[in-house]
Amino acid sequence: MSESTSALKKRFNYRIQVEPRLDVPPVWFPLVVSLGAIVMALILGGILISVAGGDAWKSYVHIAKASFGDIGVLSDTIVKATPIILTALACSVAFRMKLWNIGAEGQFIMGAWGASAVALVPLLQPDAPRWLFLFVMVLAGMAAGAAWGFIPGYLKAKFNVNEIISTLMLNYIAVSWVNYWVFAVWSESGFQMSTKFPDNASLPRLLEYAKTFPILRGLTTHGGLLLGIVAAIVLWLIVFRSRWGYEIRLIGDNPHAAQYAGISITRNTILVMMLSGALAGLGGMSEVAGVVHRLQTSPVAAGYGFTGIIVAWLSKLNPLVIIVVSVLFGALILAGREIQPSGVPKMIQGTILVCLIASDFLLRYRVRLVRVEE
Amino acid sequence: MNFIIILQAGVASGTVLLFATLGEILAERSGILNLGVEGMMLIGAMTGYSVTIHTGNPWLGILVAMLFAGVISQVHAFISISLHADQVVSGLALTFLGTGLSLVLGEGLSKSGTVALMPSFSIPLLSLIPIIGPIFFTNQNVLVYIGYILTPLVWFYINRTRPGLHLRSVGEYPSAADALGINVYRTRYLYVFIGGMLAGLGGATISLAVAPGWFSELTTAGQGWIAVGLVIFAQWDPIRAAVGSYAFGALRRLILDIQGPTLLLGFHNPFYYNSYLGFFLQMLPYAFTVIVLVIGSREAIRKRLGAPAALGNPYIRGERGK
Numbered sequence: 265m266s267e268s269t270s271a272l273k274k275r276f277n278y279r280i281q282v283e284p285r286l287d288v289p290p291v292w293f294p295l296v297v298s299l300g301a302i303v304m305a306l307i308l309g310g311i312l313i314s315v316a317g318g319d320a321w322k323s324y325v326h327i328a329k330a331s332f333g334d335i336g337v338l339s340d341t342i343v344k345a346t347p348i349i350l351t352a353l354a355c356s357v358a359f360r361m362k363l364w365n366i367g368a369e370g371q372f373i374m375g376a377w378g379a380s381a382v383a384l385v386p387l388l389q390p391d392a393p394r395w396l397f398l399f400v401m402v403l404a405g406m407a408a409g410a411a412w413g414f415i416p417g418y419l420k421a422k423f424n425v426n427e428i429i430s431t432l433m434l435n436y437i438a439v440s441w442v443n444y445w446v447f448a449v450w451s452e453s454g455f456q457m458s459t460k461f462p463d464n465a466s467l468p469r470l471l472e473y474a475k476t477f478p479i480l481r482g483l484t485t486h487g488g489l490l491l492g493i494v495a496a497i498v499l500w501l502i503v504f505r506s507r508w509g510y511e512i513r514l515i516g517d518n519p520h521a522a523q524y525a526g527i528s529i530t531r532n533t534i535l536v537m538m539l540s541g542a543l544a545g546l547g548g549m550s551e552v553a554g555v556v557h558r559l560q561t562s563p564v565a566a567g568y569g570f571t572g573i574i575v576a577w578l579s580k581l582n583p584l585v586i587i588v589v590s591v592l593f594g595a596l597i598l599a600g601r602e603i604q605p606s607g608v609p610k611m612i613q614g615t616i617l618v619c620l621i622a623s624d625f626l627l628r629y630r631v632r633l634v635r636v637e638e
Numbered sequence: 639m640n641f642i643i644i645l646q647a648g649v650a651s652g653t654v655l656l657f658a659t660l661g662e663i664l665a666e667r668s669g670i671l672n673l674g675v676e677g678m679m680l681i682g683a684m685t686g687y688s689v690t691i692h693t694g695n696p697w698l699g700i701l702v703a704m705l706f707a708g709v710i711s712q713v714h715a716f717i718s719i720s721l722h723a724d725q726v727v728s729g730l731a732l733t734f735l736g737t738g739l740s741l742v743l744g745e746g747l748s749k750s751g752t753v754a755l756m757p758s759f760s761i762p763l764l765s766l767i768p769i770i771g772p773i774f775f776t777n778q779n780v781l782v783y784i785g786y787i788l789t790p791l792v793w794f795y796i797n798r799t800r801p802g803l804h805l806r807s808v809g810e811y812p813s814a815a816d817a818l819g820i821n822v823y824r825t826r827y828l829y830v831f832i833g834g835m836l837a838g839l840g841g842a843t844i845s846l847a848v849a850p851g852w853f854s855e856l857t858t859a860g861q862g863w864i865a866v867g868l869v870i871f872a873q874w875d876p877i878r879a880a881v882g883s884y885a886f887g888a889l890r891r892l893i894l895d896i897q898g899p900t901l902l903l904g905f906h907n908p909f910y911y912n913s914y915l916g917f918f919l920q921m922l923p924y925a926f927t928v929i930v931l932v933i934g935s936r937e938a939i940r941k942r943l944g945a946p947a948a949l950g951n952p953y954i955r956g957e958r959g960k
Contacts, residue, residue, distance in 0.1 A: 316742045364726050424939065425931045428673065428726065429867040433924040436860055440920045448914035570734070577727060607741025607854075614677075614734030618713060621728050625721040 281634045285627070294627055298578065301623035305616040312615070313608060323603050330602065331595030339470065339483040343555060345594030347372065349492035349587055350547030351572025353499050354409075356581040358540040360503060361516045365537060367416060367431025368544040369569025370438035371409040373561075375545025376552045377442050378408025380559035383461040384450045390462035397465045401549050402491070409545015410538040412438065417537025421530040427537070435569070442561055450559060457560035467491075467554040488550030493587060495543060500583040512536060544569065567610070571597065574617045644891045645773045652887025653785040654679075654843045658865035659872065659879040660792050661836025667796060667874060668829040669809040669948040673729025674714050675837050676862025677736020678707040680855065682841025684744040687852045690753045700756070700781075700842045707838025708831045710736055715830040719823055722952035733862070737855060747852040756780055756847040779847040781839075785880070793876040805829060809946035812953040822953050837862065860924065867927045871934040874946065882930070889926060893919045 310320030331341045351368040358365035379401040382388055387404070388397055412434060419425035450458035467487035474481040503509040515522040515529055523529060547568065552559055575593050579585035593613070600609030658675050665672045682703040690699035713735065717728040756779050764775040774786070796802040807815040808825045816822050844857055851857075864886060872879035896902070897909045897916055909915050938944055 312739065312742065316745065318742075366730070419928070419932060423932050424935045425928070426867070426870060426935070429863060429870075429931060430928050432860070432863045433867070433927045436924040437921045440917045444914060444917035447917070448912075573730060574734070607738050607745065609738075610734065611738025611742050614731060614736070614738040617727075617731035618717070618735050621723045621731055622717050622721055624723055628722070 277636050278633050279636055281632045282629050283632070285630050289627060294580065297623045297626050298620065301619040302616055304623075305612065305619040308619070309608075309612040309615045312611060318603075318608070323608060326603060327596060327599035330599035335479075336482060337598070339485045341591060341594045341598050342485045342489060343594075344598045345590040346486070346488040346492050346554070347547045347551050347568040348571050348575055348590040348593050348597075349489075350495060350550065351544050351568045352575035352579065352586045352590055353492075353495055353572075353583055354540045354543035354547070355572045355576035356579065356583060356586060357499060357503065357512070357543070358536055359516075359576055360581050361512045361532065361536050362519075363417075363420070363533060363536055363540075364428045365413070365416070365431050365540045366428050366573065367412065367434050367569070368540070368547075368572045369567065370431065370435035371412045371541040371544035372548040372551075372569050373435075373438040373442050374412040374541075375405035375409035375548030376559060377438075377445065377548070378545060379405035379549035379552050380445075380450070380458060380461070381408075383465040384458055384559065386462075388465075390464070392464060394464040394466075394468075397462075398467065398487075398553065401465065401553055402546065405545045405549025406542040407545070409548065410542040412545070413537040413539075413541020414534065417534040420537070421533040439561060442559065446559055446561060452558075458558045461553070461557050465553060466557055467550065469554070484555075486550070486554030488547075488554040491546060491550055492590075495546060496583040496587050499543070503583065544572070566597075571613060574613055574620075577617065578620055642769070642772050644895055645888050646776065646778070647891040648886075648888025649774060649884050650779060650782055650887065651848050651890055652884035653779070653782045654840045654848055654883075655861060655865050655868060655886055656785045656789065656880055656883035657840035657843060658837045658862060659868045659883055660788060660876055661833035661840070662865055662869045663872065663874050663876060663879060664792070664796075664805070664829045664836070665833030666869060666949055667805050667809045667946055668826045669812060669946055669951065669953070670715070670718060670826050670830050670833075671725045671729060671950045672711065672714055672732070672830060672833055673726060673866060674711065674732025674736060674834075675865050676858060676860065677733035677740075678711055678834050678837035679736075679841035679844075679858045679862045679865075680740040681710050681736045682707040682838030683845040683857045684740040684747065684841075684852055685838070686842030687753065687845040687850075688744065688747055690846060691747070694754055696754050696756050696846050699846055700839065703842035704835040704838040707736075707841065708835040710739070711830050711834025711837070712827070715827045718952065719826050719830075722954055725950050725952075741854055744852050744854065748854070753846075753850070755850055756843075758847075779843075781843050781847050789876050789880045796876065806946070809948055812948050816953075816955065822955075826953075837865075840865070864923065864927050867931055870938075870945075871930045873934065873938060886923060886926070889923055893922055 306324065310324070313320040313323055330337060332338055351372055354368045354371065355365060382397070382401045382404045388400060415434060416425070416427045416430040419430055420427045446456065446458055452459045469486045470480045470483035503512065511522065511527045511532060514525070515527060515532055519529060571593050575586060575589050579589045596609050596612065603609070658679055662672060662675055685706045686696075686699040686703035689702045690696045693699070710732070714728050714732040717723045717731075718725045758777050758779045760777050761775040761783070765771040767775070796805060804815065804820050804825060807818070808820060808822050812822045840861075841858065845852055868879060868882045868886070871882050896907075896919065897913070899907055900910050901907060902909075909919065
């Protein structure tokens with residue numbers, strides 16, 4: 265650090281000093297730094313959009329209007345945020361243990377497949393009561409996601425297989441797997457989608473209550489939001505208020521200390537990957553039962569798993585913060601669909617993550633301007 | 639289904655993986671894990687194709703692609719080397735950034751017409767050797783031949799030269815290297831840059847030689863991640879990386895060709911009669927990567943071979959060495 269500043273030293277009597285932070289910074293400080301990073305990312309993203317021939321300001325105004333402009337679009341924003349909440353929760357619990365589960369996307373898709381199987385195999389008759397349908401679909405979605413998380417967890421625990429690559433490869437395999445079922449088994453007369461679920465196999469939407477509350481007319485927000493919020497609270501309790509959560513955090517912070525304390529890293533690796541997969545799978549269930557009501561790959565697998573990674577990181581792995589941050593990213597995805605060039609939302613997400621990681625430096629180090637003594 | 643043709647095409651498409659894997663080996667040997675390969679490859683593929691469309695010169699396209707991918711890799715270098723951030727998250731961020739940036743800058747590129755591609759030719763005498771000639775030296779792209787030369791060159795550089803020794807020492811024991819006067823930071827920046835350039839070369843190899851065109855994210859379809867996996871399988875050795883890359887290339891080609899004939903080893907070919915089974919064939923390269931990782935990791939444990947000791951650890955001068 266000091267070499268780069270030596271040129272400055274001759275002209276100014278000050279130099280920049282970087283030292284590790286020993287004290288804990290005040291509560292507001294990480295928040296300000298994160299906000300600063302987002303603003304920085306939006307500025308950088310704006311420059312990149314301009315370079316690519318777009319109008320950055322127009323894009324941002326459009327995003328704000330098209331996602332928070334009125335109650336109708338706000339409801340659509342929340343619909344987009346719902347799967348992100350669950351995938352971000354999935355990533356957060358794995359990241360907490362320094363398990364890099366990049367496979368929330370695949371676990372999400374498998375969850376959607378598991379939930380669809382209940383309605384399409386069918387495991388339940390179409391006239392089964394709604395509560396039973398939803399209960400079994402939640403279980404099936406979480407089980408399928410957990411199974412998809414178990415594979416990399418087991419491989420990591422037993423053979424030390426790098427989970428980043430194994431989870432990523434399983435994403436591609438999940439897409440092919442679901443494509444097979446959509447095209448070959450459940451296809452609706454050869455189209456790229458399955459037949460529609462029976463009516464009882466859907467999460468309730470706000471618009472169903474429009475008769476009693478007229479204001480809810482046309483609002484598509486569905487019960488998946490409730491699943492997401494409940495999951496966030498339960499996960500918060502697990503991570504911060506339970507013995508298991510303590511073990512997870514300890515392994516993440518210091519695996520050697522955890523091992524000496526008699527905590528099984530093998531067992532926790534597998535369990536946490538399964539929990540992570542189950543949460544992502546629940547997201548997949550919520551998407552098919554709440555939004556599309558059938559199984560198809562393109563809108564179901566829309567990159568929610570990858571957005572979840574960024575949201576988890578931005579929320580500092582805190583389950584409750586994830587709910588709020590997910591809404592912002594839901595807005596970006598919702599409004600981003602109409603923005604040209606079409607890669608803009610993805611690029612902004614990438615820029616935000618880059619700026620966030622860079623800004624973490626300020627949390628770990630103190631940067632000061634100090635007077636040079638002659 | 640002709641096995642010579644499958645292997646010949648496998649060597650060609652494996653060259654993509656080879657370049658990316660060699661680049662990642664260099665970066666990881668210096669102690670920096672760069673998970674941004676997929677993003678840098680997309681940048682390279684998009685840039686190479688775009689520049690070639692506008693200038694008509696594929697060589698210039700390759701050059702600019704390598705430079706741009708190298709420059710974008712420095713985002714990861716800065717965050718992980720100078721800011722001591724977690725290399726996993728930083729590399730992921732680079733993949734997101736590279737993917738998004740290539741989608742934005744490559745908008746509308748897929749609709750552009752055909753471009754001049756890198757030339758293909760046969761090597762005079764060598765192509766006459768039975769079996770080896772047709773597979774390796776007949777009608778291959780010039781980039782494939784560059785791959786043949788680059789692989790032993792990188793091996794020699796890492797294992798038999800002084801800068802290669804410096805590279806390895808920085809990746810194994812940075813504080814000792816620092817004490818000997820090797821600039822750890824500069825070395826790491828340099829090899830992340832070279833790694834980025836090679837990933838960009840890999841990407842441009844797709845868009846200008848192996849599967850010409852720009853098909854947004856589908857251009858690479860996860861090959862950058864397969865390359866990261868191959869590094870572990872190759873145990874950070876360029877020669878093993880070449881074997882792995884060509885094998886994977888052949889596998890990709892085999893998947894396409896196996897659906898053609900009506901008879902397979904004398905039996906009815908199920909993949910011909912039920913095209914839906916093709917979805918399972920599509921899983922194979924990814925499933926194979928996982929299997930290869932299991933083999934590679936077990937072998938590494940057994941032989942006590944491993945990653946460069948300092949891989950993934952930020953080097954902070956004056957802090958207790960790891």
